[in-house]
Amino acid sequence: MKGCAWRIAVFAALCLAATSVRSHDSWLSPARDAAPPGHLVLELATGTRYPVQEFSQAPESVAAARCTDGAGPVPLRPLQAKPQWLELGAAIAEGAQALSCWVELAPVETELEPRVVEKYFNEIRTSAATRQAWAAMRASGLPWRESYRKFARIELAQAANAHPTDIAAARRPAGLDLEILVLGQQAIAVNQPLEFQVLRDGRPLAGFPVELVSERSALGIWRETDADGKLRHSLPFAGRWLLRATDLRLSAQRAASWESRFVTLSIEAR
Numbered sequence: 001m002k003g004c005a006w007r008i009a010v011f012a013a014l015c016l017a018a019t020s021v022r023s024h025d026s027w028l029s030p031a032r033d034a035a036p037p038g039h040l041v042l043e044l045a046t047g048t049r050y051p052v053q054e055f056s057q058a059p060e061s062v063a064a065a066r067c068t069d070g071a072g073p074v075p076l077r078p079l080q081a082k083p084q085w086l087e088l089g090a091a092i093a094e095g096a097q098a099l100s101c102w103v104e105l106a107p108v109e110t111e112l113e114p115r116v117v118e119k120y121f122n123e124i125r126t127s128a129a130t131r132q133a134w135a136a137m138r139a140s141g142l143p144w145r146e147s148y149r150k151f152a153r154i155e156l157a158q159a160a161n162a163h164p165t166d167i168a169a170a171r172r173p174a175g176l177d178l179e180i181l182v183l184g185q186q187a188i189a190v191n192q193p194l195e196f197q198v199l200r201d202g203r204p205l206a207g208f209p210v211e212l213v214s215e216r217s218a219l220g221i222w223r224e225t226d227a228d229g230k231l232r233h234s235l236p237f238a239g240r241w242l243l244r245a246t247d248l249r250l251s252a253q254r255a256a257s258w259e260s261r262f263v264t265l266s267i268e269a270r
Contacts, residue, residue, distance in 0.1 A: 024048055025244050027155035027264040028101060038091060040067060040098045042076070044152065045085035050242040050264075051215040057086040057105070066174065069093075070166035082116065083268035099162055102153040102179070106250035112144040119208065124246035125209040125222065133250060146258040147251070152177045154266040160187035173199055180243050180265040181208050183230070188229065189270050190238050196265070197230045200247060204229025212243040220244075235269045242266055 024046050031041035044062075045053035059078035067074045067090045079087040089266065112120065121131060134144070149248055153231070159167055168185035176199075183195040198205045206227045209219040214237050223231040235241060244264040251257040 024055070025050060025262060025264050026103075026105065026152050026240070027148045027242055027244075027266050028088075028103060028152050029053075029085075029240070029266060030154075030156065035089070035211065038094065040076075040086045040090045040092055040101075040156075041079070042101060042154065043085035044103055046086055048095075049218055050213045050244065051240065053084040056081045056083055059086060061106050062086075062088075063104045063106045065103040067092075067098040068170050069096040070099050070162065070169035071096070074098065097158050097162075098156060099159040099166060100153065100155045102151070102174045102176060104176060105150040105152075107147050107149050107207070109145075110146050114138060114144065117144055123249060125211075126246075126248055130248060137256060142256045144258065145256070146260060147254075148260040148262060149158070149177070150262040150264075151178050152264045152266070153179055153181075155182055155188070155268075158269045159270075160189075160268075160270060173202065175202065176263075177201055178205075178247055178261040178263045180245065180263055182265070182267065188235070188267050190269050191234050191236065193232060193234055195230055195232050196243065197228070198225050198245065198263075199229060200261070205247070208245060208247065210243055213242045213244065215240040215242075238269050240266065240268050 026046040028052060029043045031043055036039040044057050047054040059081055062078050065076035065088060067076050074090050076088050076090045079089045090098060112237050159170060164185035171182050173179060173181060178200050183197055198208050199264050206225055206229055208225040209222055210231055212233060213220045216237050216239055223233055225231050246260055246262050250259040251259045
């Protein structure tokens with residue numbers, strides 16, 4: 001009975017996350033408790049604003065997840081769903097350490113009330129063309145129907161101590177349908193130039209707005225990718241940062257419907 005009640009509670013939280021304010025991000029964070037020797041534990045959480053963890057994630061919603069030590073992939077599996085996050089774990093070979101990990105979540109179907117859509121647009125900085133397309137749909141009396149997917153990636157703090165070639169290897173594309181990568185092989189440091197790249201279906205995504213949010217401030221910094229899908233920025237604060245973005249467009253398969261891909265990258269500056 002307790003297990004059933006827990007699943008119902010988790011499902012209710014996920015439904016709330018999907019239907020109230022639609023621009024909830026999902027991100028990976030290091031676990032607050034020490035992991036057993038030879039293991040890595042991460043927390044996958046969802047919230048309205050990083051770094052506040054508000055909702056957990058059902059284990060069955062994880063479509064794929066991996067970690068890498070720069071040499072090869074290691075499975076990352078759901079361990080335990082807690083009220084505000086889902087614990088994920090990976091077994092790491094002796095003498096190795098995970099440098100980066102990623103998670104892909106299963107698609108979710110949702111409908112939005114028109115009053116919520118404008119707030120959604122503002123929070124993801126959607127394009128004028130998208131706004132115009134929605135205005136035309138709304139004028140025709142069509143509802144907002146959307147299928148969204150989420151992709152979360154993290155570069156772990158221990159990567160800063162790895163060999164530069166291992167850092168570069170751990171930053172290679174994971175083949176996700178949408179991902180943000182750190183470029184280069186240097187450690188992430190405060191006030192040092194950093195370069196990122198956004199890939200959609202493995203190709204650079206140009207003119208794409210990305211927000212950088214520090215755990216120390218709710219005030220984000222917006223940047224837009226160039227023709228090569230790249231953006232450059234120096235982090236002014238030490239600590240954890242989240243790069244967040246949403247690719248929203250009309251569905252090519254279903255008439256009068258939307259498709260979105262949410263993406264986050266968690267990093268830590270020293």
